[in-house]
Amino acid sequence: MVILKPPNPMTNNDAPSKKHRTAIIGVGDVGAAVANALILRSVTDEVLINDIDSILREAQIYDLSDVSYVCGGQIRVRAATHREAGQADIVIITIGSRHFRGETNVQHTFRKLSTFRSIISSMKPFGPNTILIVVANPVDIFTSFVYKLSGLPATRVIGSGTWLDSIRMSNVLAERTNADPSSINLPILGVNGKSQVIAWSTASIGDTPVDEIKSQTLPSVSAPPGLIDRESIHTECIIRKDKMLRGKGKIPLGIGSLVTRICEAIVSDQGRVCLVSQYQPKWDCCFSSPAALGKTGIVKTVEISMLPSEWQDLEETAKELRERVDQIHEGQ
Numbered sequence: 001m002v003i004l005k006p007p008n009p010m011t012n013n014d015a016p017s018k019k020h021r022t023a024i025i026g027v028g029d030v031g032a033a034v035a036n037a038l039i040l041r042s043v044t045d046e047v048l049i050n051d052i053d054s055i056l057r058e059a060q061i062y063d064l065s066d067v068s069y070v071c072g073g074q075i076r077v078r079a080a081t082h083r084e085a086g087q088a089d090i091v092i093i094t095i096g097s098r099h100f101r102g103e104t105n106v107q108h109t110f111r112k113l114s115t116f117r118s119i120i121s122s123m124k125p126f127g128p129n130t131i132l133i134v135v136a137n138p139v140d141i142f143t144s145f146v147y148k149l150s151g152l153p154a155t156r157v158i159g160s161g162t163w164l165d166s167i168r169m170s171n172v173l174a175e176r177t178n179a180d181p182s183s184i185n186l187p188i189l190g191v192n193g194k195s196q197v198i199a200w201s202t203a204s205i206g207d208t209p210v211d212e213i214k215s216q217t218l219p220s221v222s223a224p225p226g227l228i229d230r231e232s233i234h235t236e237c238i239i240r241k242d243k244m245l246r247g248k249g250k251i252p253l254g255i256g257s258l259v260t261r262i263c264e265a266i267v268s269d270q271g272r273v274c275l276v277s278q279y280q281p282k283w284d285c286c287f288s289s290p291a292a293l294g295k296t297g298i299v300k301t302v303e304i305s306m307l308p309s310e311w312q313d314l315e316e317t318a319k320e321l322r323e324r325v326d327q328i329h330e331g332q
């Protein structure tokens with residue numbers, strides 16, 4: 001009889017010296033979803049877990065170690081201090097905090113920011129190649145502050161930004177047109193939230209601009225004009241998000257896979273283009289635009305050619321963010 005005995009992740013201490021490490025700060029629903037996807041897709045060699053809630057931290061480590069075991073046991077999952085996490089190749093910040101009763105959004109952001117300040121300072125000095133990925137909301141504000149607080153080059157500080165919204169909208173468009181989802185390009189730029197800019201003028205299915213699809217028949221696309229009406233697609237996305245929130249309270253799986261895709265782009269080092277919140281020198285803050293990613297972080301920012309009206313919307317959303325960042329600076 002053959003006895004199959006996969007390696008035990010908890011005792012696998014003699015792994016090769018140059019291991020790729022990914023640290024997750026805050027392993028609530030989103031942090032755990034990221035860790036789970038990282039292990040399932042074998043993106044890293046070691047997942048370092050940090051959470052101030054030690055009971056939750058231990059529980060997540062055991063649960064994720066089971067995932068690793070099922071996947072072959074090659075990925076070690078263990079607890080790490082902030083200092084140790086700061087030496088990882090990638091650090092993903094998914095901390096969250098509940099609103100106190102009567103606390104305004106601004107007060108909550110202030111409080112969360114002071115947590116960020118303490119985490120970043122205890123992670124310093126960062127490893128020579130550490131890349132930070134900020135997921136915690138409001139993501140563009142925190143990415144902007146993390147960039148300044150960390151002292152890292154702008155190429156090594158990334159926020160998850162608007163990409164998830166762009167993916168959701170592309171998904172609706174793909175469903176309505178029966179198109180291959182991977183053939184859809186529908187970027188959403190700017191500051192994550194109500195003022196983000198849907199760059200419809202650049203949207204395409206395959207090589208065909210969405211604008212032209214209304215007036216022609218494509219063999220791969222079948223949709224009456226009403227179905228690709230922009231307002232109706234936008235509304236459908238809002239309804240879906242609302243249904244997800246009402247149906248399950250939180251929606252960590254999409255963001256978990258998306259952050260994993262960002263990590264894959266970094267690790268694979270092939271210059272894959274992702275839509276991420278990144279430092280925008282003109283406004284001295286971070287918001288979403290496309291960038292090619294590699295082992296050193298952002299290897300190239302990708303220019304996008306939009307209509308003047310879309311640029312104007314982007315300018316407005318950028319100015320709003322700049323003002324909010326300034327207000328926070330003044331209030332400190």
Ligand SMILES: NC(=O)c1ccc[n+]([C@@H]2O[C@H](COP(=O)([O-])OP(=O)(O)OC[C@H]3O[C@@H](n4cnc5c(N)ncnc54)[C@H](O)[C@@H]3O)[C@@H](O)[C@H]2O)c1
Binds near residue numbers: 053139255
């Ligand atoms: N960018 C996006 O698209 C997106 C999507 C969903 C959620 N989010 C954000 O992700 C964050 C996490 O969401 P969640 O649902 O997992 O929240 P959660 O409350 O389930 O988990 C947050 C975790 O952070 C931990 N934490 C708090 N302070 C910490 C500290 N100083 N050090 C270490 N750990 C700390 C908490 O103990 C908790 O376990 C939130 O900020 C949320 O708004 C972003």
